[in-house]
Amino acid sequence: MSSGIRIEVPDGAAAGEVWGPELGLPSGKKVQFRRGTGKDVRLALAAVGQPFDGTRYLYALIARTVRIDGKPVTMEGVDDMDADDAERLLEEVRKPRPSREAPAGA
Numbered sequence: 511m512s513s514g515i516r517i518e519v520p521d522g523a524a525a526g527e528v529w530g531p532e533l534g535l536p537s538g539k540k541v542q543f544r545r546g547t548g549k550d551v552r553l554a555l556a557a558v559g560q561p562f563d564g565t566r567y568l569y570a571l572i573a574r575t576v577r578i579d580g581k582p583v584t585m586e587g588v589d590d591m592d593a594d595d596a597e598r599l600l601e602e603v604r605k606p607r608p609s610r611e612a613p614a615g616a
Contacts, residue, residue, distance in 0.1 A: 529577070533602065536594035543602060550574040556558050557585065572603050 520600055533538040554570035569585045576583055576599065 535578075537592050539578050539595065540580075541599065542580075543577060544575050546571065546575045567608050568600055568603055572599055576603070579589075590607070 527544050529542040531546050532542055535541055548569060554567055554574055557570040557573075558566045566585070568586045572588055573583055573585045588599065591599070
């Protein structure tokens with residue numbers, strides 16, 4: 511039995527993931543968001559650590575809920591992005607995601 515914290519990276523193919531429409535970034539890359547979960551929030555907070563840094567939290571949340579050109583992104587990947595693309599991502603991640611629809615018959 512192992513101990514410690516287990517960090518999972520989404521592979522984009524998990525059951526139930528619903529990705530939003532593609533949005534264009536200033537560089538021409540295409541980005542998609544999915545509605546986050548409590549697990550995304552928890553893991554993003556864990557990635558930030560203490561002292562809390564709001565920008566690192568947003569970058570961690572981006573890493574959990576965004577794919578660019580169909581591929582996952584990392585916090586470090588956001589650090590290395592073009593500034594205009596990073597700003598656009600920050601604007602988008604702050605927007606509320608559409609609510610999930612209740613299953614038929616619920």
